Amino acid sequence: MPERNVVSFSALMTGYLHSGLASDALYMFKSMAFGHSSLRSNEYIFSIVLTACSDLEALCEGQQCHAYVVKSGLISHSYIRNTLLHMYSICSSVEDAIQVYKTLPDFDIFSFNSMIKAFSDDGYLDAAAEIMRSVMNEVDKWDQVTYVVVLGLSANLKDLRLGRQLHSQILRRGLENDVFGGSALVDMYGKCKAVLSARYAFFRIPNRNVVSWTALIAICTQNDCFEEALKLFLKMVSDGIQPNDFTFAVTLNSCAGLSTLTNGDALNAFAQKSGHKEYLNVGNALINMYSKCGSIEDAHKVFSMMLERDSVSWSSIITGYSHHGLGEEALGVFGSMLNEGMDPTYVTFVGVLSACGHLGLVHEGFNYLNSMSKWGISPGLEHHTCIIVILCRAGRLDEAEKHIRYTHIEWDIVAWRSLLNGCLVHRNFGLGKKVARHILQLDPNDVGTYILLSNIYAKESRWYGVVEVRKLMRERFIKKEPGVSWIQVRNETHVFASEDNQHPLIVEIRQKLADLMYRIKLIGYKPDIASVLHDVEDEQKEEYLWYHSEKLAVAFGFISAPHGATIHVIKNLRVCNDCHMALKLISTVTKRKMIVRDANRFHCFEKGVCSCRDYW
C-alpha cells in the first residue's frame, strides 16, 4: 500500500491475532508506534495489543502498553480497563491488577467477576478475598456469575463460614434455582468437607446431570462416606442418568474404601456392559478396588487386559502386590515398567520400597532410595518410613533408630511406631521402652503406642509393666479401640466384636470354632497367652483368645461362605499374634485360603504360611 492508516494497521493486527500469531501483532504495533509516529493509537489498537500480551503472557510488554494507554488518556474507557485487568490476571500480576481495579469509577460487575475468577484459579486467594470484601456492600449488584465465582473462591479458601454466608444471600435473592450456582454450592460444601450440606444443595439443583451427580459421589468418596456414595450411584442410575467413566472411577474408589468385593464386582460387570471398562481411569480404579478388597489376582487380571496403561496403573499394581506381601511380584512389575520406558513416580517408589520391606532387602532398598533422584524425585516421609521398616525387619534396630535421628525430614508418629513394632517383634525391650517414651512425649494420646508397649512387656512376661501401662491409660482417659472384624457373605456384612454373643448363628459359630481349634491343637497349636492383656489365670486367657473377633468372623466364613471359596475378613486393629498363628494352622487343616486385612496390611493365609512372613 502506498499509504497506511490506523485502520489498515488494526485490520492486519486483528488478522494476526485471530491466526494465533500474537507476536506478529505486537511487532506490527511496534513498527506503527516507532515507524509512523504521526499515527495515533486508538482504543481498538490498544485492546488488540493487550489481548496479544495476554495470549503471550508477556507481562513486560503489557505494562509498557499500560503506560501508553495512560499517556493517551484512553484509560477512562471501561473496555480498555477490562482488557488490562484480564491481561494482568493472565500474567498473574496481582498488584498491577488491583491498581487498575482501583481506577474504576463505578462498580463494574464484568471486570469484578473475571478478576476474582482469575486470581482464585491462579491461587492468589488472599488478594481475591481482599477485593471481594471491598465490594461486600454492593452485593445487590452481584449477578449469578458473581456467585459462581465467589463460591469457587470460598471453596479454594476452604472457608465454610464465608460459603454459608453466600448461600444465605443466594436464598434471600432467590437465585438458588440456577444450575451453575447450585453446582458451585455443592462444590464449595464438598471442598469444605460439609457432606450433608453438599447433599442438601445438590437435591435442590434443577436438571441434575451426570456431571453434578458424579461431583457429589466424588465428594462422598473423598470424605469417607463410602456407603452414601454407593447409594447415590444406585439412585442416579434409577433416575435414568447414565454413569460416565468418572462416575465409575469414583464409585469404585468407594468400594475400595469399604472393601466390599461384591459391590466392586457388580460395578466391574456394569462398566464392562456399558463399554466404560476400556477407559484408563476406570481400569486404574478397578486395580485399586480389587487390591484393596483383597483380590490381587483380579487386580492383576484387570492390569494385564488394559489397552493402555499410565504410571498410575503401574504404581497401583506394584502397591497392590506390596500390600499383599508379594514383594517379588512387585519388584518384577517394577522391572517391566522401566523396560517399557515408563517413568516411575513418587507413589511408585513407595510401593517398591515397601516391597523391599516385605522381602527384607536392605541393600536393594537403599539402592532404590538413592536411584530416585535419577527421575527427579526426592525421597519423602513415606520412603524413609519404608527404610525404617526394612531395617527393622532385618533386625537392624539400632540402624533404624539412627536413620530416624540423622535424616533431616519431618518425621511423624507412624515412623516411630514402625520402630516400636520392630522392637516388639525382635524383643528389644530396652530400645522399645525408650522409643515408646519418646512417642508418648510427642503425642500422649497415641493409643497404638500404649498397646505396643503393653505387648512388649507382656512378651517378656513382665506383668507389672502391663499393669502400669493400663494404669497410665486409665489416668489419661485413653481407651483401647475395641477389636472388630467384619466379613461380607452374599451381599450382607456381618460384624463381630470380641467375645461377641449377638450373632443369630453364634451357637453354630462357636461350635465351628471349637472344632477348628481342636483340629489345629492336634498339629501343634499352643495358645499364645502373651497376646492377652488381661492379668488373669492362663486357662481363662486361652478362653479370651478363642473368641477374638477375627476368629469368630473366620468361623462364620466357614459355615456360611460357598464351599472352597476364599474367606475375606477385615479387622480394624492389627491381627494379634495368637490369631495369626491359629489362622496359619487353620489354612493347613482345612486347605482353605483366608485373607485378613488388618489396620496395616493384608495377611493371606494359605497352606500354613502367611504372606506377611510373620512380620506385621
Ligand code: ZN
Ligand atoms: Zn486375636
Ligand code: ZN
Ligand atoms: Zn500375616
